[in-house]
Amino acid sequence: MPRHQRRTSILLTFAVVLFGFGLGFGAGPAQARLNIEVTGGVEAAQPIAVVPFGVSDGLIPPVDIAAVISADLARTGRFRPMPTRDMLDMPARHEDVDLRDWSLLGMNNLVIGRVEADGNGYRVSFILYDVFRGDQLASSTIVSTKAGMRNTAHRISDIIYQKLTGQRGVAATRIAYVTATGQGEGQTVTLRVADADGYNPQTIVSSGEPIMSPAWSPDGRRIAYVSFENKRAAIYVQELASGRRELVASHPGINGSPAFSPDGRKLAMTLSKDGNPDIYVLDLTSRELVRLTDHFAIDTEPSWSPDGQQIIFTSDRGGSPQIYRMGSGGGPAQRISSEGDYNARASYAPDGRSIVLVTRVNGMFRIGVIDLDRGFMRLLSNGSLDESPSFAPNASMVIYATIHGGRGVLAAASIDGGGNQRLSQDSGEVREPAWSPYIE
Amino acid sequence: MTTSRKGLRASTPILLAGVLAGVFAAGCTSAPKQPPEPVAPQPQPAAPTTTVPLEPPRPVYAGPWEDPSNPLYQRTIYFDYDTAEIKPEYLPVLRTHARYLGTNTGVKATLEGNTDERGTREYNLALGDQRAESVRRLMIADGVPPNQLSTLSYGEERPANPGHSEQAWRLNRRVVIQY
Numbered sequence: 001m002p003r004h005q006r007r008t009s010i011l012l013t014f015a016v017v018l019f020g021f022g023l024g025f026g027a028g029p030a031q032a033r034l035n036i037e038v039t040g041g042v043e044a045a046q047p048i049a050v051v052p053f054g055v056s057d058g059l060i061p062p063v064d065i066a067a068v069i070s071a072d073l074a075r076t077g078r079f080r081p082m083p084t085r086d087m088l089d090m091p092a093r094h095e096d097v098d099l100r101d102w103s104l105l106g107m108n109n110l111v112i113g114r115v116e117a118d119g120n121g122y123r124v125s126f127i128l129y130d131v132f133r134g135d136q137l138a139s140s141t142i143v144s145t146k147a148g149m150r151n152t153a154h155r156i157s158d159i160i161y162q163k164l165t166g167q168r169g170v171a172a173t174r175i176a177y178v179t180a181t182g183q184g185e186g187q188t189v190t191l192r193v194a195d196a197d198g199y200n201p202q203t204i205v206s207s208g209e210p211i212m213s214p215a216w217s218p219d220g221r222r223i224a225y226v227s228f229e230n231k232r233a234a235i236y237v238q239e240l241a242s243g244r245r246e247l248v249a250s251h252p253g254i255n256g257s258p259a260f261s262p263d264g265r266k267l268a269m270t271l272s273k274d275g276n277p278d279i280y281v282l283d284l285t286s287r288e289l290v291r292l293t294d295h296f297a298i299d300t301e302p303s304w305s306p307d308g309q310q311i312i313f314t315s316d317r318g319g320s321p322q323i324y325r326m327g328s329g330g331g332p333a334q335r336i337s338s339e340g341d342y343n344a345r346a347s348y349a350p351d352g353r354s355i356v357l358v359t360r361v362n363g364m365f366r367i368g369v370i371d372l373d374r375g376f377m378r379l380l381s382n383g384s385l386d387e388s389p390s391f392a393p394n395a396s397m398v399i400y401a402t403i404h405g406g407r408g409v410l411a412a413a414s415i416d417g418g419g420n421q422r423l424s425q426d427s428g429e430v431r432e433p434a435w436s437p438y439i440e
Numbered sequence: 441m442t443t444s445r446k447g448l449r450a451s452t453p454i455l456l457a458g459v460l461a462g463v464f465a466a467g468c469t470s471a472p473k474q475p476p477e478p479v480a481p482q483p484q485p486a487a488p489t490t491t492v493p494l495e496p497p498r499p500v501y502a503g504p505w506e507d508p509s510n511p512l513y514q515r516t517i518y519f520d521y522d523t524a525e526i527k528p529e530y531l532p533v534l535r536t537h538a539r540y541l542g543t544n545t546g547v548k549a550t551l552e553g554n555t556d557e558r559g560t561r562e563y564n565l566a567l568g569d570q571r572a573e574s575v576r577r578l579m580i581a582d583g584v585p586p587n588q589l590s591t592l593s594y595g596e597e598r599p600a601n602p603g604h605s606e607q608a609w610r611l612n613r614r615v616v617i618q619y
Binding site for chain 1: 522557561563567570573591594595604
């Protein structure tokens with residue numbers, strides 16, 4: 001089929017399903033929510049009390065703001081929020097706070113707040129205290145729509161987290177992931193995006209054929225992915241807000257491993273159109289396609305350095321899959337993984353000083369982090385088929401896919417050995433997580 | 441165009457493998473599928489129901505590869521872990537298909553490459569591509585015109601057996617010749 005014809009038919013399919021979609025989507029995003037369990041590593045966590053927010057008379061906010069903040073802080077592994085039932089007092093105003101009470105309860109920090117009506121929405125205010133020094137560390141008022149209340153709670157969590165740790169928080173970020181239910185012909189594969197706490201799952205695309213390799217644009221507004229919906233692999237870039245998408249690669253052979261450049265203008269990818277899997281870079285505006293590697297071995301899984309100057313990728317040119325680095329315009333490649341006989345799917349930490357990857361240890365596939373300055377590798381996971389690691393934008397955690405109870409789930413591990421999480425769906429497999437960048 | 445090929449060397453492994461191939465019968469037929477659903481995150485207002493045309497019904501007998509007593513019935517070959525090298529035991533099978541394609545120039549085949557679940561998904565997509573490409577090159581060397589062959593890698597996304605054991609893995613490291 002000539003290319004322009006194929007593109008037209010894809011656009012038509014797209015229009016048809018967009019119209020039909022109102023029916024399918026209403027069926028139940030609620031059941032599809034990710035459940036998150038915090039799975040340990042919290043002994044060093046700081047005690048903090050987040051008091052249920054005061055509410056004006058007659059107002060019933062759609063979200064328990066304090067509960068969302070407590071859960072956000074607990075998930076970081078760095079805080080141990082006090083259960084509400086242990087609180088002796090629930091002040092909602094500064095004048096009602098007696099910090100000596102909270103000090104006796106062993107709290108380092110206290111958060112109080114209020115929710116008031118504001119037109120059709122709400123006005124949410126909060127104060128963060130240092131219990132020992134008696135200081136107010138932060139206070140703010142945020143005006144929120146009804147639908148935006150969970151996000152408002154996440155933004156407050158991130159203000160608290162940053163004030164207390166010095167590091168930007170990721171409660172208001174999102175996670176893309178692939179779910180699969182059924183097998184073979186009856187399989188349904190869905191690419192979703194949810195808030196970092198698993199709420200508000202949105203379906204990006206759903207198909208009876210495989211969907212793979214979601215990758216965020218640096219502004220968090222678009223996702224690139226691989227879909228086999230036309231019985232062959234193709235790479236699409238989809239805008240989240242509008243659902244509009246564009247077919248960007250549909251060559252003979254594989255079309256895989258999309259990765260946005262840090263400026264969002266280019267997409268690195270793996271194509272085998274010239275006979276062998278090699279790395280290419282597509283300029284998303286000019287559509288110019290540049291081949292970066294030309295080797296009879298497998299070259300795949302490109303990832304850009306944060307400054308856009310380097311690309312790391314997986315190659316088995318030395319006899320086993322290892323990580324190599326080259327300039328983002330191509331040129332000679334140097335091997336950078338030194339230990340082990342299987343290292344793959346590496347990506348840079350946000351600061352560019354380490355990479356996270358999949359490594360084989362005694363036949364087990366695990367998540368490792370290589371410190372690029374010092375060269376050594378540290379293991380972050382202990383499963384047997386762990387894969388698809390992705391750094392949180394503040395580099396505090398890595399989310400990855402693992403198998404738990406015979407089923408595909410996601411897990412998140414703290415880089416500093418703090419908290420760990422497990423993210424699962426009530427049914428089906430969850431895999432290929434991609435943590436979003438910061439979303440403004 | 442080649443009209444005569446060197447004789448078929450062996451038919452003994454075909455019986456055995458035919459039994460094995462039966463296991464995948466389900467995976468080898470293609471039923472009408474639901475169309476993909478790209479979806480906007482915002483719920484849309486009620487829209488008119490759209491009828492998506494169904495694929496035409498598949499004929500009961502599509503070709504000799506569906507006949508269990510025909511040597512073309514074996515359409516799957518298996519690989520060792522992390523390699524795209526074709527094992528010598530499968531050469532007769534591939535030559536049978538090459539001869540069929542060489543003499544039936546109107547017939548096209550897709551070579552579907554697959555891997556087991558170990559290792560990363562994109563590396564496995566590339567490995568499945570190399571397995572399919574190995575088979576393609578061999579068949580072209582055996583006289584099949586290149587325009588009759590295409591390749592498609594599913595990597596680890598389409599296991600024949602969804603288990604997590606070597607028993608499942610060995611069945612998943614495969615190339616399937618789809619007519």
